[in-house]
Amino acid sequence: MTAVPQPGPDAAPLLEMTGISVAFGPVRALDGVDFRLHAGEVHALMGENGAGKSTLIKALTGVYPVDAGRVVLDGAEVAFAGPAQAQAAGISTVYQEVNLCPNLSVAENLLLGREPRRWGRIDGRGVRRRAREVLARLHLDVDPASPLDSHSIAVQQLVSIGRAVQVDCKVLILDEPTSSLDADEVAELFRVISRLRADGVAILFVTHFLDQVYAISDRTTVLRNGRLVGEYRTAELPRLQLVSAMVGRELETLEQLERVPAEPASQAVAPVLAASGVSRRGAIEPVDLVVRPGEVVGLAGLLGSGRTELARLLFGADRADTGEITVDGTVLPMRTPRDAISAGVAFTSENRGAEGVVGDLTVRDNIVLAMQAARGLRRIPRRAQDEAAARWIEVLDIRPPDPDALLRNLSGGNQQKVLLARWLATGPRLLILDEPTRGIDVGAKAQIQALVADLAREGMGVVYISAELEEVVRLADRVLVLRDRRPVAELAGEDVEVDRVMELIATGHGEPDAERRGGADWEYGRSDA
Amino acid sequence: MTTAPPPVVGPSPVAAGGRAGRVPARFVPVLVTFGLFVALFAVGGLRYEAFASGQVLLNLLIDNAFLVVLAVGMTFVILTGGIDLSVGSVVALSTMVTAAMLRAGWSAPVVIVAVLAGGALFGLAMGAVIHYLEIQPFIVTLAGLFLARGLCYLIDLSSIPITDPLFRDLSQTAIPLGEDMFLTPSVLVALAAVAVGAYVLHLTRFGRTVYAVGGNQQSALLMGLGVGRARVGVYVISGFCSALGGLLFSVYLLSGYSLNAVGMELDAIAAVVIGGTLLTGGSGYVLGSLLGVLVLGTVQTIISFEGTLSTWWVKIVIGLLLLAFVVLQRILAVGPRRRRAPAPAPSAPAGRTDPPQGDG
Ligand SMILES: Nc1ncnc2c1ncn2[C@@H]1O[C@H](COP(=O)(O)OP(=O)(O)OP(=O)(O)O)[C@@H](O)[C@H]1O
Ligand SMILES: [Mg+2]
Numbered sequence: 001m002t003a004v005p006q007p008g009p010d011a012a013p014l015l016e017m018t019g020i021s022v023a024f025g026p027v028r029a030l031d032g033v034d035f036r037l038h039a040g041e042v043h044a045l046m047g048e049n050g051a052g053k054s055t056l057i058k059a060l061t062g063v064y065p066v067d068a069g070r071v072v073l074d075g076a077e078v079a080f081a082g083p084a085q086a087q088a089a090g091i092s093t094v095y096q097e098v099n100l101c102p103n104l105s106v107a108e109n110l111l112l113g114r115e116p117r118r119w120g121r122i123d124g125r126g127v128r129r130r131a132r133e134v135l136a137r138l139h140l141d142v143d144p145a146s147p148l149d150s151h152s153i154a155v156q157q158l159v160s161i162g163r164a165v166q167v168d169c170k171v172l173i174l175d176e177p178t179s180s181l182d183a184d185e186v187a188e189l190f191r192v193i194s195r196l197r198a199d200g201v202a203i204l205f206v207t208h209f210l211d212q213v214y215a216i217s218d219r220t221t222v223l224r225n226g227r228l229v230g231e232y233r234t235a236e237l238p239r240l241q242l243v244s245a246m247v248g249r250e251l252e253t254l255e256q257l258e259r260v261p262a263e264p265a266s267q268a269v270a271p272v273l274a275a276s277g278v279s280r281r282g283a284i285e286p287v288d289l290v291v292r293p294g295e296v297v298g299l300a301g302l303l304g305s306g307r308t309e310l311a312r313l314l315f316g317a318d319r320a321d322t323g324e325i326t327v328d329g330t331v332l333p334m335r336t337p338r339d340a341i342s343a344g345v346a347f348t349s350e351n352r353g354a355e356g357v358v359g360d361l362t363v364r365d366n367i368v369l370a371m372q373a374a375r376g377l378r379r380i381p382r383r384a385q386d387e388a389a390a391r392w393i394e395v396l397d398i399r400p401p402d403p404d405a406l407l408r409n410l411s412g413g414n415q416q417k418v419l420l421a422r423w424l425a426t427g428p429r430l431l432i433l434d435e436p437t438r439g440i441d442v443g444a445k446a447q448i449q450a451l452v453a454d455l456a457r458e459g460m461g462v463v464y465i466s467a468e469l470e471e472v473v474r475l476a477d478r479v480l481v482l483r484d485r486r487p488v489a490e491l492a493g494e495d496v497e498v499d500r501v502m503e504l505i506a507t508g509h510g511e512p513d514a515e516r517r518g519g520a521d522w523e524y525g526r527s528d529a
Numbered sequence: 530m531t532t533a534p535p536p537v538v539g540p541s542p543v544a545a546g547g548r549a550g551r552v553p554a555r556f557v558p559v560l561v562t563f564g565l566f567v568a569l570f571a572v573g574g575l576r577y578e579a580f581a582s583g584q585v586l587l588n589l590l591i592d593n594a595f596l597v598v599l600a601v602g603m604t605f606v607i608l609t610g611g612i613d614l615s616v617g618s619v620v621a622l623s624t625m626v627t628a629a630m631l632r633a634g635w636s637a638p639v640v641i642v643a644v645l646a647g648g649a650l651f652g653l654a655m656g657a658v659i660h661y662l663e664i665q666p667f668i669v670t671l672a673g674l675f676l677a678r679g680l681c682y683l684i685d686l687s688s689i690p691i692t693d694p695l696f697r698d699l700s701q702t703a704i705p706l707g708e709d710m711f712l713t714p715s716v717l718v719a720l721a722a723v724a725v726g727a728y729v730l731h732l733t734r735f736g737r738t739v740y741a742v743g744g745n746q747q748s749a750l751l752m753g754l755g756v757g758r759a760r761v762g763v764y765v766i767s768g769f770c771s772a773l774g775g776l777l778f779s780v781y782l783l784s785g786y787s788l789n790a791v792g793m794e795l796d797a798i799a800a801v802v803i804g805g806t807l808l809t810g811g812s813g814y815v816l817g818s819l820l821g822v823l824v825l826g827t828v829q830t831i832i833s834f835e836g837t838l839s840t841w842w843v844k845i846v847i848g849l850l851l852l853a854f855v856v857l858q859r860i861l862a863v864g865p866r867r868r869r870a871p872a873p874a875p876s877a878p879a880g881r882t883d884p885p886q887g888d889g
Contacts (some may be wrong), residue, residue: 101744103811
């Protein structure tokens with residue numbers, strides 16, 4: 001596990017950060033980190049949740065002040081006072097959480113601060129035209145005049161990427177841009193990235209998907225606990241070595257990732273959830289779904305196929321127009337999430353920024369929030385709160401393991417773990433997970449998947465949604481495939497395999513469709529350089 | 530970079546702008562206010578013979594020109610998620626400074642420029658404290674309210690008459706409009722303020738940043754927008770508008786008095802909210818605020834036509850209207866628009882960086 005620093009391609013690096021240290025009070029988020037970025041390369045920045053990736057990016061763009069270290073861009077030392085200055089110097093950044101304004105239109109979000117102007121006033125027609133161009137380049141078919149908050153997280157993520165790539169920049173930084181995207185959107189993004197790389201843009205790319213690292217990156221820098229582990233040529237770095245560089249030990253989890261789901265529940269067991277004919281106009285056509293205790297049912301489908309919408313109906317977060325939902329044999333009024341919660345249903349939303357975490361509360365408070373809601377006004381004794389917090393911090397390996405840390409100071413992945421803990425702590429009968437491993441590192445992802453399988457084995461019913469088909473297929477006993485807001489098939493047992501699901505998603509029926517299948521693996525990228 | 534795509538052949542997308550048949554949800558509150566205004570006016574017209582005349586309509590503007598100007602400034606502030614409680618006191622202070630300076634023999638143009646600059650500076654100071662010292666706008670502008678009111682008493686305890694010829698002329702000028710209707714110069718100033726306000730909000734980058742800051746301040750910062758400039762700027766604008774409102778008020782009353790415009794900040798806030806602007810920021814229009822002022826004015830006029838009703842009925846009706854509008858906005862926000870529902874657990878709103886503002 002030796003880091004082999006590779007000399008740069010030929011010229012001096014475009015961006016060189018040396019000895020960067022950033023501390024938040026006692027927490028040393030970065031400790032003497034070196035990082036180099038060359039023109040015309042895609043550089044993956046890897047590390048576990050909380051390793052310091054986002055902090056490095058924010059230190060570069062002036063969001064956080066640096067305690068020590070120098071940054072040299074294009075031969076000149078720079079120290080940006082904020083994102084505006086970094087942008088002016090040619091550094092375009094997509095930060096980790098979607099950072100757009102929900103109250104404005106898609107076009108405005110794409111062009112805020114750089115609207116085309118005529119005689120000093122914003123040229124509305126020019127704004128719409130530019131926005132359409134940017135959207136077309138990402139093959140994103142949305143109305144530029146529509147408000148941003150009418151779109152899914154994935155579309156919002158694409159919009160923020162569109163915002164970053166539309167300007168001529170020297171450096172493009174993408175902090176987990178693909179966490180909510182489906183294979184097709186990722187492919188689209190990679191085409192854009194390849195084009196920019198060919199134009200000589202230096203690209204810094206953060207992701208937790210190893211496949212994507214190998215598909216697109218030329219070099220990889222690994223951080224662990226705020227320190228530099230090493231810089232590698234991606235092609236010469238075996239996967240196992242990358243993972244062990246990230247987690248700091250040889251890891252069996254990669255094998256564990258291939259674990260098989262628990263044996264399917266028998267048909268005789270009374271279902272924990274039975275939904276018949278639930279639908280909502282404009283969101284999802286009528287769906288029947290049964291989940292038995294001990295069963296993991298996956299929902300698969302492209303972005304906008306209705307998977308999130310269905311989950312929200314099951315939980316009562318949106319009202320169903322038709323249909324009936326029973327939990328443990330009792331029909332739920334299912335008008336509000338409250339009904340669902342008291343019936344023992346838990347739901348983790350895909351949109352943690354807007355709906356989930358409460359940044360100004362501590363980790364402990366966030367974890368006990370749903371428990372408290374289920375109990376009503378009676379306070380949970382402090383002892384019980386501490387126990388719950390300690391337990392879930394340990395089980396999910398939340399870092400830092402401090403129940404009094406403010407949630408907004410946690411790294412993105414660790415916030416996601418806290419959100420998961422909140423619902424697990426209620427001990428639900430039915431757990432609905434919408435993108436639970438979004439933004440979570442490889443090691444923790446395997447842990448969470450194992451946890452879900454364990455919970456199912458103990459008798460919980462689980463509905464599992466993920467843009468990663470492999471993940472759904474690996475965990476689920478049955479998979480309901482959705483397409484264009486309609487259920488197209490339910491697979492069980494032997495049929496639950498990635499290719500089958502992909503065919504159904506692509507074609508709506510089981511026949512192979514060669515062209516779409518090609519989209520599944522990462523065989524593009526360098527060709528059009 | 531790729532080359533620009535070939536020009537699109539075919540019909541030009543002019544029609545794309547006005548997708549007929551559906552009103553975007555963000556315009557609904559303004560339309561509702563407009564409908565309410567028309568309805569109130571119709572009620573007045575049905576009940577009282579003299580009511581439904583063009584001049585009554587124009588009088589609404591004439592009597593409330595200063596409030597329109599204040600509401601424009603307040604709209605900017607509220608769009609960023611802030612609040613400005615100082616405007617009423619700044620109006621009073623402006624009338625006092627105007628009257629006192631004129632009495633001391635300064636020429637009217639100098640006085641006007643000095644008062645406007647003073648208002649803008651007052652706003653600048655408050656905005657800078659709010660933004661750079663990160664103190665809540667509610668507190669800072671409350672301090673501004675007391676400070677400006679106190680300064681009034683420092684100038685003079687009693688009312689100071691204005692005898693300057695320019696101010697007199699302005700107050701007596703009637704601009705004829707058609708046969709037997711007229712406007713005053715103040716109305717033109719107020720309408721100009723609305724037009725300039727709308728222009729700045731919708732056609733300049735500063736204005737778009739104001740909306741962005743109200744939508745999500747953290748995002749606006751990360752997008753590299755001039756957040757500080759916008760947050761301070763709106764208080765400068767509000768201070769300037771207050772001073773301008775004070776000048777119009779001086780013209781209207783031809784005097785300066787410390788007890789002028791007590792509580793007018795609340796009228797301005799009420800007009801903005803009734804006009805459909807969200808107190809949490811990020812959504813609203815100055816045109817809505819103008820309509821809000823007209824609604825308030827109509828209520829007042831109806832009650833004065835009634836004659837037997839006491840003026841506190843105005844307050845009651847305005848209170849009810851405010852409540853109705855806040856409820857309406859709530860319904861619009863969570864209802865038909867497929868807005869993502871908030872987290873099911875009872876929790877503080879997540880993700881906002883600044884604390885919720887005080888009530889209006
Ligand atoms: N504003 C802050 N205040 C205090 N601590 C912080 C702050 N921001 C980050 N940290 C801490 O710094 C460390 C690094 O966080 P960072 O967000 O850089 O991680 P990351 O590598 O991006 O992780 P992830 O993959 O989960 O996004 C974490 O321990 C985090 O708790
Ligand atoms: Mg991060």
